[in-house]
Each structure stands twice: as C-alpha cells, then as structure tokens.
Amino acid sequence: QAVVTQEPSLTVSPGGTVTLTCGSNTGDVTSGHYPYWFQQKPGQAPRTLIYETSNKHSWTPARFSGSLVGGKAALTLSGAQPEDEAEYYCLLSHSGARVFGGGTKLTVL
Amino acid sequence: EVQLVESGGGLVQPGGSLRLSCAASGFAFSNYWMYWVRQAPGKGLVWVSRISYDGSTTSYADSVKGRFTISRDNAKNTLYLQMNSLRAEDTAVYYCTSTGASGYWGQGTLVTVSS
Numbered sequence: 452q453a454v455v456t457q458e459p460s461l462t463v464s465p466g467g468t469v470t471l472t473c474g475s476n477t478g479d480v481t482s483g484h485y486p487y488w489f490q491q492k493p494g495q496a497p498r499t500l501i502y503e504t505s506n507k508h509s510w511t512p513a514r515f516s517g518s519l520v521g522g523k524a525a526l527t528l529s530g531a532q533p534e535d536e537a538e539y540y541c542l543l544s545h546s547g548a549r550v551f552g553g554g555t556k557l558t559v560l
Numbered sequence: 561e562v563q564l565v566e567s568g569g570g571l572v573q574p575g576g577s578l579r580l581s582c583a584a585s586g587f588a589f590s591n592y593w594m595y596w597v598r599q600a601p602g603k604g605l606v607w608v609s610r611i612s613y614d615g616s617t618t619s620y621a622d623s624v625k626g627r628f629t630i631s632r633d634n635a636k637n638t639l640y641l642q643m644n645s646l647r648a649e650d651t652a653v654y655y656c657t658s659t660g661a662s663g664y665w666g667q668g669t670l671v672t673v674s675s
Binding site for chain 1: 595597621655
C-alpha cells in the first residue's frame, strides 16, 4: 500500500502564512490522486476543509487554500488564527484505495 | 440540519463480530460515495473502506480486506460496516464520512476489541 507523507509538525505566527504538504512514495501527486485535507482538534471529529485538490466547503475559512506544488498536494494557511491550531491530515487516492498521511500538528505561536 | 450518526460500537472479544451503522439526514445521501475511517486512541486517521453512491463499487484497506464488508441502504439513508474476525488492532473510534462536495463527518463510535 502507498505511503503518504506529511510534515510531523509546523509552527506559524499569528497572522502568518504556512504551507503544509502531502507527498506520495509512488511519485508526484496529481489531481488524479483527488487530494483531500482535513482538520481535527483535540476531542473532536475531523472536519473536511478541501476536497479534490482545491475545492472548499461552505464552512472552510477563506484563509485556507489547496493546490499542487512541486509534485505534492499543498494546504496553505494565510493569516493564521489561534483557532487554526490543530492536526491536519491529507488523503490521497491510490488505485481505488485511499491513504491518509500521518498528520501535521500545526502550532500557532 | 445535516447529521451523520454512527452506532453499533462496543466491547467485543477477539474473533468476534460487530455491525456499525451510520444514519444520515439533512443531505442527499444517495448522491455521494461514503467512507469509513478509524482512529486508534492517540493515533492518526486511517481509511478503512469506501462505497459508491449506488453500492455497486466497494474497496477496502489491506488491513481489513476479507474481514470487513461495507454496504448501504439508500432507502433508509444508512451506511453499514460489518466487521468480522476482529483483532485487538481494530480497536478505534470509527467514523463515517461523506465525500466530494458534501464532506460531512459523524461523531464516531468506539470499538474495543479485548478479552
């Protein structure tokens, strides 16, 4: 089964910008991997932020955006807020199956 | 109001079976692929299984293939996960989630496999 990689942890200053990435050991991530991004805060269920690379839900704050950068899927947070401190997971499609990354713990400090 | 409500979790002995349900309301359940995702205590999210909007296509993680079966009843707006031959490593909170433009999650149901 494919392995999906994410930064274990990142720190961003309030108001700052940070990019989380999501790679695959099978090669470049493309739109054909249908990247998803999820946010999970302690004690809560996950929440979907981005689907199929760059599409937002009605509840997704405008400061989050999804893209493909340098052969990886990317989640960019522009203008970080204290409430953005959370674990972030990406999900990729691999031959009919789906694989989560290990998650990125984002600290806003 | 959109809701996904999982049920059916609990304590089961190794080798036992459980059937999870996920009742959907407030959105067009029959239009979306659905996933089961699990999370062991203190660990990350793990994709378990998916099913197409009409139930005709399914896929599974290698770790559950041959033991778990996903299904759905669109008339009842309900998703299921039949889990057989349960192992200690299946202990987790199990979430159902809708995909694509829907993107909803339930609150999860805890499955504990222990003697």
